[in-house]
Every structure is written in C-alpha cells, then in structure tokens.
Amino acid sequence: MSELRFDPIRRRWSIIATERRFRPHEFKRSGPEQPGDVGACPFEYGNEGATPLEILALSKEPRQPNTPNWQVRVVPNKFPALGIEGELSREAVGMFDKVNGIGAHEVIIETPDHHRTAADMTPEEIFLVFKAWRERLIDLRRDIRIRYVLFFKNHGRDAGASLYHPHSQLIATPIIPTALVEELNVAREHWGRKERCIFCDLIKQERSFGDRIALETDRFVLLEPFAASFPFETWLMPKDHSHDFALCTDQILQDLARLVRDFLRRIRKLLDDPPYNFILHTAPSPHPRPGQPRYWTTIEFDYHWHIEFVPRITRIAGFEWGSGYSINPTPPEEAARFLRELTTDDDG
C-alpha cells in the first residue's frame, strides 16, 4: 500500500508508491549526452581567455593567472544570474518587496579533462573541488551584502547543465533562499523546544533503524530520507554536529570526497549515469540584519550542514505541481538497499 509521509525537517509530504515499484533499470530517458567539440570548450587548457578573468585557481605548481596547468579553476559565470557590482537596495512596490540583483554567480571548473565526470575523478581530485568551494564560501562571506552562498552541481542536460565539461556553480544571494529559511526555522524551533539538533536526532534514529542508511564512513552518513520526494533522493550529513561547511578541515573534506566518489559511482552504475543535482546546504552568512544583533541566534547549535542529491529521472507533472505532493515510485528503504548491496569495481 502507498503511504503519505511527512518530513518534519522540510514540512513536506511525499507519497511513497509501494504498488508501482520501479527498479533502477526501469527509468527511461532521452539519448546519451553529447560531449560536443572539445576544441571550442571554454574550460580547456589554452582557452582560459574564453572565460571572464579567474577568481581562484588550485594548481600543483606556481603559475600565472589565466594560463593552463590548473587543477581546479573558478571564474565568474559569463551569463550571471546576479552581479557583484552596485549598491544593495531593498524596496517596497505596493504590497510587494523587491531587492536588486546583487550577488555573485561563479563557475567552478572541476578538472581540465573534458570527459572526466565527478564519478571518474580520484578522491584527491574531488577533495580539491570541495576545497575550492570552502575558499569561495569564506571569501564571499566577507561581503556584507551577501547573505547566502548556494553551491550546486548540475550533471547532465536534464538536470540543467548547459556545458558538458565537468563543473559546479555557486550563486551568492542578498537574501537567504526560502528552502534554507524553512530548514533554518524548523531547526531553530526544534532546538528551542528540546535543545537538540533535529539533524543529529535524525541521524541517531536512522542509524538505529538502519534500513534507510545507504553508506557510512567514520565521519559521514549517507541516507535516503523517510519521505523522499524522488527515487534515490539522498542526504549526506556529517555525523558530528557542525552547522557550517566553511569549518571543515582538509581531513574532513578528504573523507567527504571519498564517500562522494563511492556514492556517485554506485549511482552511475545503478541508474546508468543519470542526470542529477548535487546541492550544499550550509549556514547563512553571519552578518547582522540592521536593528538586530544576529540573524539566527542559535545557529551554531540548531543547524547542521548537509548535501542533498537528487537524480533527475522522474518528471514533475500537473498533480505534483498542483498538490505539492510528489509521487515517488521507489521506496527509500529499497533505494538504500540497492545502494548498499551494489558491488563496485572500485579501482582507487
């Protein structure tokens, strides 16, 4: 029998359709992704001039900016959703509110290799990507106009990627995004009542149940949420309480990179290299709001950073839009089991 499931963190319902169980090979998709013309790719060695001037580059040896031999390179998005120049203005328009488009939109080029997807990379290469994320997060927080930095990766056209070359992006916004505000409010309320982190409570409970845990390391747990909206929707969380990705040490990021690589390889094998979104949720910038001492007074205690992963293998249709429900044909317990039981030919 199908179940309606309520997620106390997101305050959202999902229908887990146990009648129509999709096994991993049953998701049909459009043809394979086309890599395009490598020579014309702006993210190749030698084509550094085709992007706006670089903001950050990680390399093995000293190099001149905007030249080859980088390992990870961060550049402004050529067609930014938000721009860094100008004064921030907040304005009322009748009953509406408006804020101008101040912010930042950057591209993190994850590898010089056009064909090397995240699942192909070594843990060390993935670590460098997370290291670049951490550096950009710390740097952008110095700008007091910016209230939030959202890091995300779109893999595959159906997940929104317009360029084939492996990359992730960040969008820094002058307002905390709604999805975050909702999570922050829920977490703060839980802390206010219980003086416990809701994410820590969830991790503890799910580890004791076990059936929705897909993978686990010393530091991280990777689980399928009880009320998963989509097949193989996955949350990745540090086991030790931490509200802020910026506080991760290199050692923590290395552990994270190993787990992410293992997970992405399993997902690629199970779902035939699906398009996906990979999103970081961390604490907002700690800048004070005018007239208030702090945004989120107990943020260090009540929020818990995490990564959300969604394969884009099902469509959102009228019922889902109209109701706010999602219909998930793969129960999260089964998704966790598929992930756990898969044997990967992990060649290091």
Ligand SMILES: [Zn+2]
């Ligand atoms: Zn390329």
Ligand SMILES: [Zn+2]
């Ligand atoms: Zn916690």
Ligand SMILES: [Zn+2]
């Ligand atoms: Zn989240």
